[in-house]
Amino acid sequence: MNLETRTPAAEPLGVLETAALLRELTAGLIAVDDFDTALSALVRITRDALAGVAWCGFTALRSGEPAGVAASEARLGVLDDLRYGPDSPAMEAIRRREMVGAADLDGEPRWPDWTPQARELGVRGVISAPVDIDDQVIGAVNLYAAEPEALTPGHQLTAMLLAEHAGLLLAAVRDRERRAALTAQQDRALLDDGVIGQAVGVIMTQRGCPAPDALDVLRGAAASLSIPLREVAERLVSTVSRPRDN
Template identity: 70%
Template sequence: MNLYTREPTSDTLGVLETAALLRALTAGLIAVDDFDEAVAELVRIAGDVPEVAWCGFTTLRAGEPAGVAASDPRLAELDDLRHGRETPAMTAIARREMIIAQDLADDDRWPGWTERARGLGVRGVISAPVDVDEQVIGAINLYAGSAGTFATRHQLTAMLLAEHAGLLLAAVRDRARQAERAGERAGALLGESVVGQAVGVIMTQRGCPAPEALEVLRSAASSLDIPLREVAERLVTSVSRPRES
């Protein structure tokens, strides 16, 4: 027997499972630039936490109605704030701390919510606050189908998920803002007469849409190391110059 070989403990397996979960979450959200799509992917992936029956996410965005998503559509209705703000998620957000209910049958903190939750088969919940940016906060909610399911490792997983999700969702919002600004810049460029004309020429020559034609123009400007407007002027001049007979 090798005295230096030990069987993996449940704690070790929990760490490995959590690491795999965070990797999957990163892979799932790293290329997304739509916030709602990212949240939907988040709850789908987090719903695979061992012994967790469902996962939900509650979002509060400045100036907008609260948003909810869940790995099971029925659970999205559970945290819809039109039913009231007395929920584990809102408590976690308000207190900025993790909230745990091991057995909803013995918990009277959110009477209305608990009644709806138990009707949906929820017996326990962990809600962890998620900080995204100055405009968005939320909570990730892990639901158990049996009382007493949650152990220390589930609390640690919820904490790590919340921290990781906050970073990833902040990056998603940043990418969306960058894409919006790029679109505005492209719109402004297309609005310029000579650039718009040059884009029209490329669209005609290549049979491509305006964004692709603009990208061709930008690539030419970068390769030649001259301003975009000058490249556009050269192109328009070249096609408008009378051909020699």
């Protein structure tokens, strides 16, 4: 890091600001079950919450390959996207497993391909902090400044805390995403089942609701009656199929 040129007294960030950021991140991501949506929320909330940070980005790798990118401003997304080259602060942070950055990119000798592009886009300072998510996905959160020396050791400390907290939140998002995908797979299998699919069709017709909602109604009935889902479906189909007396 090249951020040690500022004295602590000049640092704009404090404990309350950092705590507010982490609290807002938790509130924004606690119920999200889509990883890309979570990344978009993370970079937006971080950008808005931190004084001196003009933009925020996130770089993600899954099993060593580019797996996602998010940018608080779309035009800067190229700076976080490893498909355009591994020469970047984000990749260095991920590779070294430690924070890297520069308070002033003017004359910065590292990242010779990335730095000119960053400066052309208006970036004058950067901090990239590695984020451990789970055994498959790792990443880096990237803070960008529009003015040289705007990023201080206070931002460095905040970035460390942000990376740790974001890793936990994103791991939970990934877990919810996996569970949601498994539930959807199970639902598709149930809907393909003859009698359950028929029962769902009956409920959809009766209530005018989509298949997932109809399946939830069927599950609710099975739970309240304490009988298997298939038996509830068979009873319903049998009832509607029974000829009515004239």
